[in-house]
Amino acid sequence: MDTVESPPLSLDLQGRRLRLDPHMPAFVQNPYAVYAHLHHNARAFFWEDYGMWCLAGYEEVNSALRNRRLGRQVPAGTVLYGAQHLKDFAAVEAHSMLELEPPVHTRLRTLVNRAFVSRQVERLRPRVEALCHHLIDGFTADGEADLIPAYATPVPITIIAEMLGVPVEMDDRLLDWSHRMVAMYMHGRSQAVEESANEAAREFGDFIRSYAAKRRKEPGDDLLSLLISAHESGDRLSEDEFVASTILLLNAGHEATVHQLGNAVATILAQGGDPRRFFASAEGTAATVEECLRYDPPLHMFTRYAYEPVEIADGIRLEPGEQVGLMLGAANCDAHAFERPRAFLPGRADQKNVSFGAGIHFCIGAPLARLELQVALKVLFERLPEIALAGPPRYRDSYHFHGLERLVCRW
Incomplete structure (x- = not known):
């Protein structure tokens, strides 16, 4: 056994078996030390705590994301959320674009994609900029704020x-x-968490149905009206697909960006000096955002199912129905793929992060997230160039989502 002490993990090199509690405080606060250890010793390993094989290397993760023998949809015969207390949550998941494969995935993605293409999203830049200024106006006189609830959210x-x-x-x-x-x-969710999630899914779905009924009488130039129209056309969007698509867009449209914005602010402040130097040009701003996405991304694991026997790494074979964990955060800091991976280097020549995934499930909201990050970071540091951390940023115990529970800054 090869053992390191901080954070505590045990790695059986011969069997490629890892034991590491994902709730371990040292790992929650700095998973990158473990990732470096895995890159050196076991780029693919069986994570005992999750009960599945995982991939940590960039090439392995990038390849798996594009492998059509792996997918998001629960294989036939597998019941993921079969308990009665999860029926409402299961109903949403069963019709979510994120959890489906072609041809249904293609139909749903094509329907909403036009709202998220770069030329459409770019029109939102003035609105995002005005919103950022408005939010900063609300707390700038205080001299201190927790930027997670005040700005990033x-x-x-x-x-x-x-x-x-x-x-x-x-x-x-x-x-x-x-x-x-x-x-x-x-990891390790309780039945209370499951019951709460089911209740939230039911309430969310009820709200969408009720609000859509009102909007049918007064349609507008927005995504909900587009989805309502698609539902009413009969063969394009069922009632369940309509509800699930709306919930997915609302949840995915903010959850990861909140984490990434907070992580990015902390990352840039950790570099010292005048933060405005990273945003002196449009090119510099875009490069800085890409490096923030690589350096400390908001999503560290995404799973796939095997649909047929498939080799995911040297000597590691999945059988149909088995899951594999794709460790996006680890892939982004692989020294085999990135020069000086734990150095923050905007504009690096080897920028190819997998934070938005790859393949047919590449994040549909990537153009929107990039624009929001570019604008929000630039405006924040131009308005508050003297901003500094008021205390160490602390990450939430929520692996595989990786985001700060607080980010108190002063200026």
Whole structure:
């Protein structure tokens, strides 16, 4: 056995078996030390705590993301959320674009994709910029703020709510439903968490159905009206698909961006000096955002099912129905793929992060997330160039989502 002490893990090199509690505080606060150890010793390994094989190397993860023998949809005969207390959550998941494969995935993605292409998203830049200034106006005189609730959260939740045509004043309820639902993806969830997620899915679905009934009478130029129209056309979007698609867009439209914005602020402040230097040009801003996405991404694991026997790494073969964990955060800091991976180097020549995934499930909201990050970071540091951390940033115990529970700054 090869053992390191901080954070505590045990790695059986011969069997490629890892024991590491993902709730271990040292790992939660700095998973990258473990990732470096894995890159050197076991780029593919069986994570005992999760009960599945995982891939940590860039090439292995990137290849698996594009492998059509692996997918998101639960294989036939597998019951993932069969318990009665999860029936409402299961109903949403069963019709979510994120959890489906072609041809249904293709039909749903094509329907909503036009709202998220770069030329459409670019039109939102003035609105995002105005929102960022408005939020900063609300706390700048205080001289100190926790930027997670004050800034990182309201930017993406407001924009996605406006895009969908959902009342922005409902943001607290939308956030509550979203947080309770995504808790289902955490390691070691309890039945109480499951019951809460199911209740949130039911309440969220009821709200979407009720609000859509009102919007049918007054359609607008927004995503919800587009989805309503697709549902009413009969063969394009069923009632369940309509509800699941709306919930997915609201949840995915803010959850990861909140984490990434907070992580990016902490990363840039950790570099010292005038933060405005990273945003002196449009090219520099874009390069800085890409490096933030690589350096400390918001999603560290994404899973796939095997649909047929498939070799995912040297000597590691999955049978149909088995899952594999794709460790995006680890792939992004693989020294085999990136020069000086734990150095923050905007504009690096080897920028090829997998933070948005790859293949047919590449994040549909990537253009929107990039724009929000570019604008929010640039505006924040131009408005508050003297900003500094008021205390060490602390990450939430929520692997595989990787985000800060607080980010208190002063200026």
